[in-house]
Amino acid sequence: MSAASNPVITETRGVRVLLIALACLFLGVVLVLPLAVVVGEALAKGLGAWWAAIDEPNALAALRLTLTAAAIAVPANLVFGVCAAWAVAKFEFKGKQLLITLIDLPFAVSPVIAGLIYVLLFGAHGWFGPALAAHDLKVIFAVPGIVLATVFVTFPFVARELIPVMQAQGSDEEEVAATLGASGWQTFWRVTLPNIKWALLYGVILCNARAMGEFGAVSVVSGHIRGLTNTLPLHVEILYNEYNFVAAFATASLLMLLALITLVLKSLVEARAAAAARAAHKAREHNS
């Protein structure tokens, strides 16, 4: 589409080129350059050194822990997010505003504070500390604490994606389903879920990206025990502090790879969602 054929564009060609160039330059310096540096540093001593840094017990343990934390945090937030969005979008009740505010809390609170909350709750001198110690249960400085901190910081992603979609759709279709005699569960599977599936997937992907990349909150509750309570981001910091730059960047590149996979999935989902929306639109036009 050229400018001449699009009457909406009033800027001259020069202005447009300048704006696009500025945007590209900014992206290049802020996003692409650092990524290139990470890859460059990771491969500074060749593929062999890169692989040696990844194929190492502590790095693999960190990878396993990061994936474990994400594997627990993402489904937990998926279930919670659907419930919360359902409640907010489909029902009127007292305290609804409060619930919406609470969902946003993890976005507003600094991750370090989020970590400290768990130390205050589950630490040896925290609220539940003595009770946990009496049953020899460990929460902070162990895997449960890391999972909890991850759940906390990734809490809003799914709900935040779903609420606007569900609010826009209203509850007409569900009401129809109910008048036709569908049970609540049937309504959810056959009516609600198909309507929100792309938004849901998108929320899950964002949630997963954050879960794997979280540093601050996890750092506070980790205890930094090598091979036991270090996640990938923490492992990167440790290696860097040990002057082990190639290994640090190799691990960082692994994290980056996970992020890139997430991003590719995200754009696939977006494309599929757009296609689905177009198809639905066409079908509606055809019917009317």
Place this chain on the structure above:
Amino acid sequence: MTKFRLALLSALTVAVSAHADVTLLNVSYDPTRELYAEYNAAFAKHWQAAGGEAITINQSHGGSGKQARAVIDGLEADVVTLGLAYDIDAIADKGGLLPKDWQKAHPYNSTPYTSTIVLLVRKGNPKGIKDWNDLTRDGVAVITPNPKTSGGARWNYLAAWAYGRETLGSDAAARDFVAKLFKNVAVLDTGARGATTTFAERGIGDVLITWENEAYLAQKELGADAFEIVTPSLSILAEPPVAVVDKVAGKHGTLQAAQAYIDYLYSKEGQEIAARNFYRPRDPEVAAKYAARFKDTRLVTVDEAFGGWARAHAEHFADGALFDQIFDGR
């Protein structure tokens, strides 16, 4: 039959190894990473040779004060090897995890190795830094971590103070001297390793005040020809202490192994490993062997110069104490 025997055998080995595995967690401070990586391997061999079980030693590193806080909050350390006695005192006082007189449990005030505070400058010493007084000159950018968060930084600060008092004659003059020095501080990192990275990797500042072992390590890891170590005319005897965390090790059933872990630090092999990793060994023989590495200079102790850590903390590092006054007045 063979199959059965094999299965039996493997079941037995699993049972044996499950029984035999002992795990220790050593919660340590930043600069000891390389030291304990080497020491843990040596100790595991020694322990098994002496008839002990297979032993795994896990490590956690971070700023000394932060690590002490984590142990108090429930990080289950069997042994702690921290940057200064004050931090283990905190574990005894606030956590109640070991007796208050823990420092008497092992020789030399429970510090198997020592270090001191030196100055690391860039190749050729372009600013001509020879001693502490050069750090207060105009146009000299100093890198040191924050004494509020870093054990190493407290030693740095006290070493400068001791020098100021010695050369200028009074605590009041020392205070002005340290205040002037901190006016030249360009970046105040939270930990010793962060400060080293700022100076060596990011190339900020003319001089880094740091542990002797950290300075040697920076030279070794980042290029011997990039930096020079300047040992000042007077410095402080830094005593990083070690302790068994009785309550935790008792709960884990690892008291014996933890005790042996600390004891072995005092052996010839342990002292050799410390010296190889640039810590000053206590053992006179090992010290003599590595004498060329560790420059002779006048070293004062915290006890004689500052009346012990409790007093030094109250006077200098507590909220609103001398460091805060100096730093706020910057």
